[in-house]
Amino acid sequence: MTPFPARFAGAALLSLWCASPAMASAPAPAGKTAGLVKVADLPLPGPAGRFDYEAFDAASGRLYINRMGAGRVLVYDVKRRRVVADLPGFPGATGITLAPESGLAFVSATGSLYGRVLGRGSVRALRLSDLSTTAVLPAGGFPDGSAWVPPLRRLFVSNERGGRETVIGGSPPRVLKTLPLGGEAGNSAYDADGRRVLVNVQTRRELAVIDPQALTIVRRVALPESCDHNHGLLVDDADRAVFVACDGNARLLTLSLPDLRVVQVDATGRAPDVLALDSARHLLYVAAESGMAAVFSVRGGRPRRLWRGWVGPDAHSVAVDPVTGLAYFPLAAEGGRPRLRVMRFSASGD
Numbered sequence: 001m002t003p004f005p006a007r008f009a010g011a012a013l014l015s016l017w018c019a020s021p022a023m024a025s026a027p028a029p030a031g032k033t034a035g036l037v038k039v040a041d042l043p044l045p046g047p048a049g050r051f052d053y054e055a056f057d058a059a060s061g062r063l064y065i066n067r068m069g070a071g072r073v074l075v076y077d078v079k080r081r082r083v084v085a086d087l088p089g090f091p092g093a094t095g096i097t098l099a100p101e102s103g104l105a106f107v108s109a110t111g112s113l114y115g116r117v118l119g120r121g122s123v124r125a126l127r128l129s130d131l132s133t134t135a136v137l138p139a140g141g142f143p144d145g146s147a148w149v150p151p152l153r154r155l156f157v158s159n160e161r162g163g164r165e166t167v168i169g170g171s172p173p174r175v176l177k178t179l180p181l182g183g184e185a186g187n188s189a190y191d192a193d194g195r196r197v198l199v200n201v202q203t204r205r206e207l208a209v210i211d212p213q214a215l216t217i218v219r220r221v222a223l224p225e226s227c228d229h230n231h232g233l234l235v236d237d238a239d240r241a242v243f244v245a246c247d248g249n250a251r252l253l254t255l256s257l258p259d260l261r262v263v264q265v266d267a268t269g270r271a272p273d274v275l276a277l278d279s280a281r282h283l284l285y286v287a288a289e290s291g292m293a294a295v296f297s298v299r300g301g302r303p304r305r306l307w308r309g310w311v312g313p314d315a316h317s318v319a320v321d322p323v324t325g326l327a328y329f330p331l332a333a334e335g336g337r338p339r340l341r342v343m344r345f346s347a348s349g350d
Contacts, residue, residue: 033348034295034306034307034345034346034347034348035295035307035309035345035346036293036295036307036309036311036327036343036344036345036346037343037344037345037346038341038342038343039326039342039343039344040081040341040342041334041339041340041341041342042076042081042339042340042341042342043337043338043339043340044065044074044076044083044330044337044338044339044340045074045083045086045338046067046070046072046086046338047070047338048332048333048336048337048338049067049068049069049070049332049333049338050067050068050069050314050332051065051066051067051068051069051314051317051330051331051332051338052066052067052068052093052094052095052317053066053094053095053096053145053274053317054066054096054274054317054318054319054328054330055096055097055098055105055319056319056320056321056322056328057098057100057128058321058322058323059100060128061077061078061079062075062076062077062078062084063075063076063078063319063321063328064076064096064098064105065317065330065340066090066093066094066095066096066107067093068092068093068094069332071088071089071090071091071092071093071109072086072087072088072089072090072093073085073086073087073090073093073096073107073126074086074087075087075131076340078321078326078328085131087126087131089124089133090107090109090124091109091110091111092109092110092111092121093107093108093109093110094108094109094110094142094143094144094145095107095108095143095144095145095146095157095158096108097145097146097147097148097155098128098148099148099150099153099155100128101150101153102153102171102173103127103128103129104125104126104127104128104134104173105125105126105128106123106124106125106126106146106148106155106157106168107123107124107126108121108122108123108139108143108144108145108146108157109121109122109123109124109143110141110142110143110144120141121138121139121140121141121142121143121159122136122137122138122139122143123136123137123139123143123146123155123157123166123168124136124137125137125172125173134172135172135173135174137168137173137174137175138175139157139159139166139168139175140159140161140162140164140166140178141159141160141161141162142159142160142161142162143157143158143159143160143166144157144158144159144160144185144186144187145157145158145186145187145188145233146158146188147187147188147189147190147197148190149190149197149212150192151195152169152212152213153169153171154167154168154169154176154212155167155168155169155173156188156190156197156199156210156212157188158185158186158187158188158199158200159178159185160184160185160186161184162185163180163181163182163183163184163185163201163203164178164179164180164181164185165178165179165181165185165188165197165199165208165210166178167179167212167215176215177215179210179215179216179217181199181201181208181217182201182204183201183202183203183204183206184201184202184203185199185200185201185202186199186200186201186202186229186230186231186232186233187199187200187231187232187233188200188233189233189234189235189242190212190235191235191237191242191257191258192235192237193237193240193257193258194257194258195212195213196209196210196211196212196218197209197210197212198210198233198235198242198260199233200230200231200232200233200244201220201230202229202230202231203229205222205223205224205225205227205228205230206220206221206222206223206230207220207221207223207230207242207244207255207260208220209221209260221255221260223244223253223262224253224262224265226246226249226251226253226265227244227246227249227251227253227265228246228247228248228249228251229246229247229248229249230244230245230246230253231245231246231247231272231273232244232245232247232272232273232274232275232286233245233275234275234276234277234284235257236277236279236284236298236301237257238279238282239282239298239299239300239301240256240257240258240301241254241255241256241257241298241301241303242254242255242256242257242260243255243275243284243298243303245268245272245273245274245275245286246272247271247272247273247288247289250267250268250269250270250271250272250288251265251266251267251268251272252265252266252267252268252272252286252294252296252303253265254266254298254301254302254303256301257301263301263302264302264303266294266296266303266305267294267305267308268286268288268292268294268308269286269288269290269291269292269293269294269308270288270289270290270292271288271289271290271316272286272287272288272289272294273287273288273289273316273317274286274287274316274317274318275287276318276319276320276327277298277320278320278322278325278327278345279322280322280325281325281345282297282298282299283295283296283297283298283306283320283325283345284296284297284298284303285318285320285327287311287315287316287317287318287329288315288316289314289316291310291311291312291313291314291315291316292308292309292310292311292315293308293309293310293311293315293318293329294307294308295307295308295345306345306347307345311329311341311343312329312331312334312339312341313331313332313333313334314331314332314333315329315330315331315341317329317330324344325344325345326342326343326344327342327343327344327345328340328341328342328343329341329342329343
């Protein structure tokens with residue numbers, strides 16, 4: 001999540017479209033007009049306001065959408081195309097992560113009011129079966145993205161403002177430990193093969209590597225100067241790659257696994273934020289604060305940009321249905337009302 005988009009008005013504006021020629025990904029093949037095609041614009045309840053992260057539950061066909069500006073969580077049935085629940089009690093909701101092994105979703109709540117962060121952040125455990133809140137746990141000044149570690153049933157939460165990683169586990173869930181990172185925490189991700197948690201330390205241009213069992217930082221990986229403010233983070237286990245969104249200069253870094261070596265740099269839309277992976281089709285979606293999105297083929301861990309273009313105002317969050325391949329972009333205000341824009345990637349643009 002990018003709390004204050006205005007901070008990107010400087011250097012990011014200088015790099016909207018071009019990566020260096022040697023590093024930029026190739027366009028779509030000649031004769032093809034690949035792109036995202038709009039399938040539907042679905043109405044969402046409430047007034048216009050900022051959305052943040054989403055989480056897709058393939059088992060139930062439900063999409064969980066954090067409505068940051070309203071402090072609510074929307075639960076959307078994508079099969080019936082209707083809102084199942086509009087849940088209050090999540091002030092300044094940012095990150096949301098599903099933990100199916102525990103039957104929970106964990107929602108980061110910054111405690112903001114009218115756009116002002118009050119510094120009383122928490123993580124709230126939401127029971128998937130009945131959508132009730134079962135626990136409220138302290139998580140510092142600005143809890144944001146989080147990563148679930150299934151074998152240990154532990155959640156690693158990035159505290160962006162506090163520069164710490166909060167670890168939650170146990171039944172009932174409780175705070176196990178807080179790890180100082182030495183800088184602002186961007187997103188967190190779990191590398192299942194490496195059995196490690198990766199965290200963007202965005203003000204130090206680093207990746208912190210955490211042993212989720214010992215709860216210690218075991219390594220720090222310096223990122224190149226071609227990445228300004230490494231915020232978004234995603235691990236692609238199938239293609240053996242890690243993707244980092246650099247929201248300060250509109251770049252996407254690709255790191256190889258297991259060595260965490262930077263192998264490619266690509267251009268994105270201005271202020272890239274949320275990353276989503278369609279594993280079945282080997283497609284990576286990069287949503288940006290500017291309303292631009294990019295789609296990459298990531299087969300074999302070497303991205304090839306297939307499309308980049310306009311999705312909608314403030315379309316900085318995206319989630320993908322792993323069954324249908326449909327991509328969901330919540331829009332704060334389209335025609336004055338919030339909308340859920342449903343899109344699909346087409347190699348021909350049809």
